[in-house]
Amino acid sequence: MAKIWIYAELTGGELAPISLELLAKARALGGEIEAVALGKGAEASAATLGKHGAKKVLACDDEVFDKYLAQPATDTMEALVKANSPDLILFGFTSESREVAGRLSARLGVGQVSSALDVEAAGGGFVAKVPYFGGAKVARMKLNNKPAIVLVRPKSFEAAESGGTAKVEKVTATVGADSKRAKLVERVAEKGEKVKLEDAMIIVSGGRGMQGPENFPLLEALADALGGAVGASRAVVDAGWVPYSMQVGQTGKAVRPNVYIAAGISGAMQHTVGMKGSKVIIAINKDAEAPILKMADLGVVGDALKIVPKLTEAIKAKKGK
């Protein structure tokens, strides 16, 4: 039976949702499922990880993992991999996890498959599905090495409890003398987010068609009326209209809301790969040829600047009744 590890991502003691998504996939693959949790909150996370299918959690609460980026976690993972020989290690394709996955795969000399959409068991090994050309095509890649390391894009799988408890195995931090180097000095919260983009059930996103940053409050008003969050295309983030944290797409966040309203977004593959899992897509674009209209459940050829405020009023009126 294959030994499958998932790298449980902890930030400031909080378990990242991707960790539970990975456990759902690990269960589907079948095998001996274990999680590795490093940093503040590691032991405490075992209860949740167990409920989602981990049979064992290798946990270390040492604060060294919270104080220094990537290197202490890489050192400790290397020691744990050598002692336990997992067949597959699943990491989230997130800014926190990919740093550790990258270093570890170079340290072990095994490489990895990154940015995967899915993983399958095949012929005694593993095959990962990876987007090509921004998601237009999908390549199936067989992993040649052990451990096979795969980084999976967030929101590729739905987290689900399976019931169960995980045995906690306390492990010690193995940290090289030269590994306490990238020091986390301070965490700064820039704005109190109303609803986290990746957790929002309704997202209103804007692109170039919004004409300028001064028009984004129109989207915020609509999102507020719907109880949702505001996202953006890469074009407007690169243009500096809105912060990167709002970017939806291949190089931004992957989202899967119930409703995604794209206002003035043309629908470049770079963007759609991050939102095509949405249950319902509504698109508003002046250009009748915009690709986003071809994938929307409801596409409106029209000016988002005119339609969005009217829509906000209509929803407020409806809710007011």
Next chain:
Amino acid sequence: MKIVVTVKQIPDPNGAHKLTADNRMARDGEVVLDPGDEYGIEAALRIKEASGDAEVVLVSMGPAKAADAIRKGLSMGADRAIHVNDDALAGADALTTAQVLAAAIKAESPDLVISGTESTDGSTGMVPPMLAELLGFPQLTFAKNVEVSGNTVKIQRQTDVGYDVVEADTPALITVTAGVGEPRYASLKGIMAARSKEVKKVGLGDLGVTPGKPAEEVLDVVDAEQRKAGEVIEDDGTAVDKIVALLVKVKAV
């Protein structure tokens, strides 16, 4: 201070998407300097301008065509470049790429290595952390702001809620986001000057790297599942009502 910037030539994102016989992305069509790398070059040039005394060296691995991307970086203001080109590197995986870049960069003993967060074509984001590991450097990633003072580098690391302040002593590797500033256009003077800047050609033999078996093997490539098109309407004044009706139907209102 010596700053190395990794640069990559990528197939023109607006061009046709072609595959090679072994199902990798074809790189023989039109190529451009990865837009993400322009931010790396911009960040390096700003550090150079602030410090007054720094050398910016571009390092690239790629086929002969990569020379154009390198030349563009030199036109922006980088001082010289190293171009690793070897037929044995066609289809190299991320680990081999990182090993090759690490060997070329080690010979330069830089204080800083700057990369984009991920390439625009492959988007695996793996080369920078692997490179940092192979160089034995700490990595300061997703920097939207970089400050260098003496031998300390401090960045603002983009996060979901704001940013982290992270610092390290040099040598270190940094990955930068679009937040570091709009890449400058090459001036005519810059383009002229770039013609006489040194581009050192290097092969695998010079670096002493032997590519191993790739970490992965591409089995096949198929079209991604597409969403089915829904209803498309012209806004004749009823669009708002139709959107509201759909939102009500899916219980979003």
